[in-house]
Amino acid sequence: MGTAVETAVSELRAMIVNGELPVSDRVTESSAASLLGLSRTPVRAALAQLETEGLLVKLEGRGYKIRPFSLEDLEKASEVRAALEALAAGRLASLGPSQETVAAIESSIAMTEGIVSRSAVTRREVAIYQEANELFHTTIVDACDNDFVRLGLEKIANIPIVAPGAFTEVEGMAQAEMLRITVGHTQHVIIWDAIRAGDAVRAEHMMREHAGAPVRYARLFIGEGYYKKLLSSGIVERGSAGPG
Amino acid sequence: MGTAVETAVSELRAMIVNGELPVSDRVTESSAASLLGLSRTPVRAALAQLETEGLLVKLEGRGYKIRPFSLEDLEKASEVRAALEALAAGRLASLGPSQETVAAIESSIAMTEGIVSRSAVTRREVAIYQEANELFHTTIVDACDNDFVRLGLEKIANIPIVAPGAFTEVEGMAQAEMLRITVGHTQHVIIWDAIRAGDAVRAEHMMREHAGAPVRYARLFIGEGYYKKLLSSGIVERGSAGPG
DNA sequence: TCCGAGATTTTTGGATACAAAATGTGCCAC
DNA sequence: GTGGCACATTTTGTATCCAAAAATCTCGGA
Numbered sequence: 001m002g003t004a005v006e007t008a009v010s011e012l013r014a015m016i017v018n019g020e021l022p023v024s025d026r027v028t029e030s031s032a033a034s035l036l037g038l039s040r041t042p043v044r045a046a047l048a049q050l051e052t053e054g055l056l057v058k059l060e061g062r063g064y065k066i067r068p069f070s071l072e073d074l075e076k077a078s079e080v081r082a083a084l085e086a087l088a089a090g091r092l093a094s095l096g097p098s099q100e101t102v103a104a105i106e107s108s109i110a111m112t113e114g115i116v117s118r119s120a121v122t123r124r125e126v127a128i129y130q131e132a133n134e135l136f137h138t139t140i141v142d143a144c145d146n147d148f149v150r151l152g153l154e155k156i157a158n159i160p161i162v163a164p165g166a167f168t169e170v171e172g173m174a175q176a177e178m179l180r181i182t183v184g185h186t187q188h189v190i191i192w193d194a195i196r197a198g199d200a201v202r203a204e205h206m207m208r209e210h211a212g213a214p215v216r217y218a219r220l221f222i223g224e225g226y227y228k229k230l231l232s233s234g235i236v237e238r239g240s241a242g243p244g
Numbered sequence: 245m246g247t248a249v250e251t252a253v254s255e256l257r258a259m260i261v262n263g264e265l266p267v268s269d270r271v272t273e274s275s276a277a278s279l280l281g282l283s284r285t286p287v288r289a290a291l292a293q294l295e296t297e298g299l300l301v302k303l304e305g306r307g308y309k310i311r312p313f314s315l316e317d318l319e320k321a322s323e324v325r326a327a328l329e330a331l332a333a334g335r336l337a338s339l340g341p342s343q344e345t346v347a348a349i350e351s352s353i354a355m356t357e358g359i360v361s362r363s364a365v366t367r368r369e370v371a372i373y374q375e376a377n378e379l380f381h382t383t384i385v386d387a388c389d390n391d392f393v394r395l396g397l398e399k400i401a402n403i404p405i406v407a408p409g410a411f412t413e414v415e416g417m418a419q420a421e422m423l424r425i426t427v428g429h430t431q432h433v434i435i436w437d438a439i440r441a442g443d444a445v446r447a448e449h450m451m452r453e454h455a456g457a458p459v460r461y462a463r464l465f466i467g468e469g470y471y472k473k474l475l476s477s478g479i480v481e482r483g484s485a486g487p488g
Numbered sequence: 489t490c491c492g493a494g495a496t497t498t499t500t501g502g503a504t505a506c507a508a509a510a511t512g513t514g515c516c517a518c
Numbered sequence: 519g520t521g522g523c524a525c526a527t528t529t530t531g532t533a534t535c536c537a538a539a540a541a542t543c544t545c546g547g548a
Contacts, residue, residue, distance in 0.1 A: 003531065028499065048289065052296060054395060061499070061540050068497090080392040083331045087323060142275075148324040151298060152396040170536045272529065283503045288530090305510050305529070370506065 008046035014223035017134040082212030088144035090204030108135040272307035311487035326456030332388035334448030356429040
């Protein structure tokens with residue numbers, strides 16, 4: 001399980017992302033420590049890290065509060081992710097991918113191809129897509145030979161919905177998920193074609209579209225309904241920024 | 245002076261950036277603590293932060309080492325900064341700047357205009373340019389209404405040469421600095437024109453060119469000589485990645 | 489009822505102590 | 519000379535203690 005700091009970070013993060021900690025609640029070092037059964041020292045480090053990840057906001061002198069995410073926030077985080085991953089894709093197209101990179105990407109594409117060829121989408125297919133999608137994105141970021149891209153992405157890696165591996169479990173959205181998976185797979189194929197062809201501009205532009213897609217497409221194709229689902233899942237705050 | 249953590253971060257950062265800590269040295273919690281006359285608790289937090297800033301690298305179980313920067317590293321960090329600030333400039337052009345933003349940017353431009361109209365460049369002029377440049381960039385990033393851009397930039401905000409406020413003190417480069425200041429001022433004017441005109445594409449592209457410029461232009465216009473100066477200043481590591 | 493001074497509680501910040509893990513060293517057997 | 523083992527040292531990780539600052543509460547007086 002690693003060190004106490006690591007467990008504190010991952011447990012608190014899970015609680016926050018899953019909505020187990022009420023957004024209204026204040027989180028102090030002591031409260032979190034007793035919640036986890038640890039001393040304040042490792043919890044302090046964990047809270048500081050979660051703050052840099054953007055999941056907590058520091059209330060000077062009164063602990064932290066869970067950062068409320070509006071749909072607008074998610075779109076903003078998506079934009080940043082898209083800009084950085086687009087940079088990575090463009091670099092990789094210029095550099096040319098290594099053999100390992102080729103293997104990883106092509107296995108990712110093969111995974112989603114298997115899903116798209118079918119018609120039904122079960123929870124299992126969604127899980128496979130998530131895995132393949134994460135593989136696709138992390139492979140490109142790691143292969144682009146610029147550590148600072150990864151450093152920058154770490155900041156927003158754990159924001160719900162925005163992260164490549166994340167797709168929030170919301171009931172009754174199989175149809176929307178099928179659309180998402182099909183479009184996502186298609187874009188993977190296109191981006192990979194551009195990278196293989198050494199077309200940095202096309203790779204960059206398509207990746208920018210693709211990486212920023214999750215939240216944007218949700219608005220486009222699902223609209224108000226998606227927002228309501230997110231609301232009821234407790235991840236997105238009520239009020240402020242509704243879609244459109 | 246704030247908390248001990250803050251002083252530890254800024255003192256250690258200054259020592260690293262100024263080359264006062266030998267790059268070859270290992271930095272442990274205890275060594276840094278006794279160096280600063282503090283206990284390990286605040287120093288530990290400081291070291292962790294400097295690691296996220298990319299100035300230190302963790303050697304699992306044996307402390308940290310100062311991250312050696314090659315010219316290539318600086319270019320990579322510049323690319324990331326350019327991508328994020330370009331996003332900010334494009335957003336601001338779409339949004340339209342507030343009155344405070346207009347005032348801040350125009351005062352920044354006025355400052356550099358005063359320098360460009362003269363011919364000589366003293367240390368004083370360079371300092372003014374740095375201040376004006378930093379104001380220009382931070383204003384745009386803050387005004388673009390996307391906190392995640394700022395979060396991402398924090399990661400690379402303190403890398404020598406890459407940061408907007410940083411211009412390494414290297415002797416005998418007045419001519420190169422005049423060029424840099426003139427070009428920089430011109431680009432500020434162009435970018436600002438695009439933003440005022442609501443031309444997001446032009447703003448984005450020019451900012452990407454401009455924010456990535458420091459290291460790239462150094463290669464273009466000064467070449468090998470600049471690299472040698474940086475080497476002798478102790479900031480850039482000897483070996484690995486020389487220019488072009 | 490409202491305001492403010494002082495006391496109390498909460499909360500953070502920092503230092504120290506101790507334990508555990510990792511690393512390095514030296515000796516001995518082979 | 520080499521390999522391995524035991525011991526010493528270094529280094530990190532965690533808990534606990536104390537102090538200072540901030541917030542909150544209380545109570546008396548206008």
